Amino acid sequence: MILSEIRDYLQTHKRAALKDMANRFHTEPDALRGMLNKWIAKGRVEKLPQGTPCSGCTQCDPGDIEIYVWKETPRVQ
Known part of the structure; x- marks a missing residue:
């Protein structure tokens, strides 16, 4: 998996849980966190505060x- 695949996935879905991305890319969450941190450092990805619900289904803690x-x-005019 490469950074552009993560970018494309998040651009399409707008937001995603780490667990869902780990399943989608068949990778360990720790490895995925490292790649997400590269996008965070570039200012392109934001990690939401702990406890933010993913979609409101309330099945997960x-x-x-x-x-x-x-x-x-933002678009420059």
Whole structure:
């Protein structure tokens, strides 16, 4: 998996839980965190605060969910 695949996934889904991305890319969450941290450092991805619900289904413990959001760049006029 490469950084552009993560970018494309987050751009399409707008926000995603780490667990969902790990399943999608068949990779360990720790490895995925490292790649997401590169996007965070570039200012393109934001990790939401712990306990943020993913979609409102309430089946998961919010304390165990890590959600990442792709940050759109503002358009220059």
